Amino acid sequence: MNVALKMQRETVMSASLFAKAQDVIPGGVNSTARATWSGWEPYPLFVSSGYGSHVVDADGNDYVDYLLGLGPMLLGHRPPRVTRAVVNQIENVGTVFALPAAAEAELASKIIAAVPSVEQVRLSNTGTEAVLYATRLARAFTGRRRIVRFEGMYHGFSDAVYWSKHPKIADAGPDGSPIPVPQGPGLPKGVEENLLILPWNDIEALRNAIRVHGHEIAAVLTEPMMCNTGCILPGPGYLEAMRDMTAAAGILLIFDEVITGFRLSLAGAQGVFGITPDLSVFAKGLGGGFPVAAIGGRRDIMSLVSDGTVSLAGTYTANGIAVAAANATLDELAVPGAYDRLYAISDRLRLGLEEIFAREKLPAHVVGLGPVLQVWFSKTQIRNYRDAERHADQDMFRRWWLGMIERGILFHPGAYENLFLSFAHTETDVDLTLAAAADVVRHLG
Numbered sequence: 089m090n091v092a093l094k095m096q097r098e099t100v101m102s103a104s105l106f107a108k109a110q111d112v113i114p115g116g117v118n119s120t121a122r123a124t125w126s127g128w129e130p131y132p133l134f135v136s137s138g139y140g141s142h143v144v145d146a147d148g149n150d151y152v153d154y155l156l157g158l159g160p161m162l163l164g165h166r167p168p169r170v171t172r173a174v175v176n177q178i179e180n181v182g183t184v185f186a187l188p189a190a191a192e193a194e195l196a197s198k199i200i201a202a203v204p205s206v207e208q209v210r211l212s213n214t215g216t217e218a219v220l221y222a223t224r225l226a227r228a229f230t231g232r233r234r235i236v237r238f239e240g241m242y243h244g245f246s247d248a249v250y251w252s253k254h255p256k257i258a259d260a261g262p263d264g265s266p267i268p269v270p271q272g273p274g275l276p277k278g279v280e281e282n283l284l285i286l287p288w289n290d291i292e293a294l295r296n297a298i299r300v301h302g303h304e305i306a307a308v309l310t311e312p313m314m315c316n317t318g319c320i321l322p323g324p325g326y327l328e329a330m331r332d333m334t335a336a337a338g339i340l341l342i343f344d345e346v347i348t349g350f351r352l353s354l355a356g357a358q359g360v361f362g363i364t365p366d367l368s369v370f371a372k373g374l375g376g377g378f379p380v381a382a383i384g385g386r387r388d389i390m391s392l393v394s395d396g397t398v399s400l401a402g403t404y405t406a407n408g409i410a411v412a413a414a415n416a417t418l419d420e421l422a423v424p425g426a427y428d429r430l431y432a433i434s435d436r437l438r439l440g441l442e443e444i445f446a447r448e449k450l451p452a453h454v455v456g457l458g459p460v461l462q463v464w465f466s467k468t469q470i471r472n473y474r475d476a477e478r479h480a481d482q483d484m485f486r487r488w489w490l491g492m493i494e495r496g497i498l499f500h501p502g503a504y505e506n507l508f509l510s511f512a513h514t515e516t517d518v519d520l521t522l523a524a525a526a527d528v529v530r531h532l533g
Contacts, residue, residue: 127486205368212383213404232305236308310342342368434461465488
């Protein structure tokens with residue numbers, strides 16, 4: 089039976105709701121990642137509810153959820169402790185006062201205790217905001233204007249960095265020295281002059297850029313592992329070389345840990361890889377499903393905010409709901425043994441998928457670390473964005489996704505997203521997933 093047709097028959101309410109939504113919402117959705125052009129063809133699933141590691145769509149179909157809201161649901165859907173904290177804040181305290189509360193310093197202390205590189209921290213609302221502030225701080229601190237960012241990464245949608253996320257290679261210049269490509273029309277010309285675009289996992293390209301342009305580079309902005317072109321791990325010694333070169337040149341190293349922060353460990357990816365950045369950005373793993381972000385780092389850099397030299401503002405910044413949710417989330421994450429259990433479940437899934445693909449002799453690589461992973465259908469290893477563009481079989485991934493969602497396993501239809509695991513996922517969830525995968529893979533060859 090045609091998988092796509094079967095999906096349509098089983099999700100008639102989603103189809104109907106999507107048709108109605110398109111009349112009043114451009115594209116029928118409120119974020120690009122949910123749009124048909126991002127892979128949700130012929131329409132996205134409409135959600136009825138979520139519980140733990142599962143979601144239920146508008147037609148009553150129950151799925152094991154590896155989408156997890158694109159990452160924020162690190163504790164699963166409706167985590168009890170976070171839910172109670174937020175309800176208590178709303179019912180007994182309030183939400184927005186434009187005045188500080190003691191809980192904010194309590195949260196800052198928890199973040200500082202968890203992440204060794206962070207000496208002071210400011211909250212914001214989204215990862216986009218936090219990256220904007222981090223780059224502003226870097227320019228103010230160094231007196232330099234240019235930011236190095238890597239092709240294939242996503243650091244939010246602000247004009248200053250929304251370049252070269254997933255450009256057409258034909259438009260993006262040579263492999264070793266890409267040129268900035270805007271994400272789309274509407275980005276102001278001239279902004280790109282403040283950027284240097286480099287290929288990731290290429291030590292020599294970074295070394296050459298610093299040799300030629302180091303005197304005008306304020307910061308190198310990077311994910312510690314690439315999570316916005318699928319999942320791509322740093323090569324041996326790459327992050328270490330990046331840290332050494334930036335430090336020697338007086339360039340700040342900014343880790344965008346919007347995805348990896350508090351997910352890979354309580355200290356984030358920097359704790360796993362043993363790298364100390366100058367500034368760090370956190371978001372998705374911090375709030376237990378509520379919108380909150382943070383920027384933190386060295387005290388001498390953060391001190392520029394103390395007297396207003398650099399402005400970090402926002403009416404909803406550190407609102408009561410966000411702070412209550414983040415405090416409760418970090419308490420959950422700090423429970424001894426929590427990450428050991430998360431890694432055990434995650435490794436069971438990753439290794440199980442590897443075994444299934446190997447058994448069927450499919451050209452597939454399951455790449456990931458702990459609760460973040462992706463399947464690359466490729467005969468070669470994927471080291472950077474252009475490798476993915478040239479070698480990843482997107483059609484095979486589409487067939488894989490359709491087969492899995494038909495069997496009740498939910499993740500994003502795009503190979504440039506990831507599968508996320510939560511603290512709520514169970515061995516039963518993994519067993520169901522591996523059984524579905526074994527069935528699907530038999531029909532992919």
